[in-house]
Amino acid sequence: MGTKALLRFGAASVILLVLAVLGGRPCRAQSANEYFDEGSGPQACTAQNRQPNWVSPLVTSTGRLINGVRDDTFLEEGVSGGGSVTEYGGMKGVTFIVPHHHDFGIRIGLPSYIVHHDSSAANGFDDIPVRLKYRLRSRNQCGGNYVLTLFFNGSGALSRSGAGRGHGSYGPTVAFGKGWRPFDIQSTLGATIPVGSVDSATGTFVGLNSALQYRAGKGFWPEVEVNSTWWLNGKNRTKKQTFLTPGLVKKISIRNRATITLGAGVQIAATHYHAYNHKVILSARMPF
DSSP states (O other): OOHHHHHHHHHHHHHHHHHHHHOOOOOOOOOHHHHTSSOOSHHHHHHHTTSOOOOOOSSSOOSSOOOEEEEEEEEEESOTTSSEEEEEEEEEEEEEEOTTOTTEEEEEEOOOEEEEESSOSOOEEOOEEEEEEEEEEEEOTTTTOEEEEEEEEEEEOSOSSSSSOSSOEEEEEEEEEEEETTEEEEEEEEEEEESSOTTSSSOSEEEEEEEEEEOOBTTEEEEEEEEEEEEOSSTTTTOEEEEEEEEEEEEEEEETTEEEEEEEEEEEEOSSOOSOSEEEEEEEEEEO
């Protein structure tokens, strides 16, 4: 994705936010179950009445606030350096809305366990991630159907010799989304800054992710994502990679307002440089 494409995306993002603030039209009354599809406690009820009821994409982080647990599994093929990698957990974990502060959310991630196949690289646990979320503005389907949220991400290294990065990191992210009837677009733009030397394997990088989703009915949400990363310094300085990610997410009603959400997709490399050729993504989410 070149400079012109970035400018086009930036212009589209501005238009998206303007539409989010000014948009909105009367809509049909929603059933109670539609509003409580990701977390059914009192905090979720209050917070989610004020935001769209989309599903969380497979890769792109949602700006919505939810209560729930999530566990992902990744299988990377064509890894640079040879072999393949299986990652259990996806650095997800527990997400919850702060009690009595309905615009604040926290995600406490669990370290993924990484297994290298056909490689001498060490297996082991990845870093421990934490995310703070502050929802700036949002409206549900009847009031504009958009969300704008700020994240602050941080991670701590378990060890310097394991499967993780060997150092902590931090960085801000802005997440935004807009819906039009059965369609929605969710995007994030953020930076990750390593703690310590920028000459680490990761360096400082910028991530841009966008997901286009369609509510197909009966709980099915097909989607396609564009996931891009640019390195500003470190080992991969000046490099960029982009993946195209088609996927499908399915909500399954259990009883009353309780649901479980399952998803699957494949990241496919679309640039000459890429850390891996493709990645199979499996995702399971359970609200509380």
